[in-house]
Amino acid sequence: MIRSKGLVRRYPGFELTVEALEVPPGRFVTVIGPSGAGKSTLLRLLAGLERPDRGRVELQGRAVFLDQDRTVLDRSVLANATFGLELRGVRRREAARRVRPWLERVGLADKLAQPAVSLSGGERARLALVRALAIEPDVLFLDEPTQALDPGNVDRVEGLLREAHGQGRTIVLVTHNLYQARRLGQETWFLLGGRIVERAPSERLFVRPREALTRAYVAGEMVY
Numbered sequence: 621m622i623r624s625k626g627l628v629r630r631y632p633g634f635e636l637t638v639e640a641l642e643v644p645p646g647r648f649v650t651v652i653g654p655s656g657a658g659k660s661t662l663l664r665l666l667a668g669l670e671r672p673d674r675g676r677v678e679l680q681g682r683a684v685f686l687d688q689d690r691t692v693l694d695r696s697v698l699a700n701a702t703f704g705l706e707l708r709g710v711r712r713r714e715a716a717r718r719v720r721p722w723l724e725r726v727g728l729a730d731k732l733a734q735p736a737v738s739l740s741g742g743e744r745a746r747l748a749l750v751r752a753l754a755i756e757p758d759v760l761f762l763d764e765p766t767q768a769l770d771p772g773n774v775d776r777v778e779g780l781l782r783e784a785h786g787q788g789r790t791i792v793l794v795t796h797n798l799y800q801a802r803r804l805g806q807e808t809w810f811l812l813g814g815r816i817v818e819r820a821p822s823e824r825l826f827v828r829p830r831e832a833l834t835r836a837y838v839a840g841e842m843v844y
């Protein structure tokens with residue numbers, strides 16, 4: 621469960637203002653909007669990584685945040701994947717046993733000993749996702765997890781996310797891929813200029829948007 625009220629976050633030349641939001645457990649929310657709309661800022665606020673200037677956020681359950689940078693630790697692929705589990709006291713061997721199927725599914729099982737920093741961008745993205753999923757979080761905050769991935773890997777990652785959602789996890793995913801937002805989301809938020817212009821069940825938002833700005837954006841007509 622994620623709940624926020626009266627959020628305001630200001631940077632020089634930018635203000636995010638979001639009234640009450642509520643994400644019930646198990647909901648898959650996708651967040652869309654042009655570059656600079658405030659999507660990452662909202663995600664960081666909801667995840668508690670950043671404090672709002674006004675308002676508050678309530679987050680229940682174990683949450684993980686996957687940033688756009690796909691940060692990896694200067695260790696092997698396997699050690700990256702098991703890191704979260706080991707932090708929680710799971711022994712290395714057991715942690716390795718648990719992450720193995722995930723690594724196989726994202727095509728990294730043949731690179732276990734390779735330093736993670738030497739992975740390609742797409743491989744890092746998949747590894748970061750495995751590290752997040754391995755700790756079986758209640759809530760996943762994902763900032764463009766399939767950015768710059770080839771179609772096969774987009775499909776793999778989406779498969780993992782669907783499965784995570786099927787297991788009851790709450791997911792808030794920021795994406796520039798409107799097809800993905802529609803495919804995966806139960807609910808979509810459209811942000812523009814630091815405000816949520818429209819929030820609706822995903823299918824409705826893409827097929828019958830109520831706001832003219834949403835209509836223009838999902839039709840690819842918005843010039844900015």
Ligand SMILES: Nc1ncnc2c1ncn2[C@@H]1O[C@H](COP(=O)(O)OP(=O)(O)OP(=O)(O)O)[C@@H](O)[C@H]1O
Nearest residue numbers: 631632633634653654655656657658659660661662
């Ligand atoms: N730490 C910060 N300090 C100052 N300005 C910031 C900071 N973080 C974000 N901003 C500004 O806030 C605005 C919103 O940024 P944000 O990253 O939330 O947008 P976004 O919708 O996620 O964009 P993108 O799709 O390009 O990732 C931008 O103008 C950005 O420059």
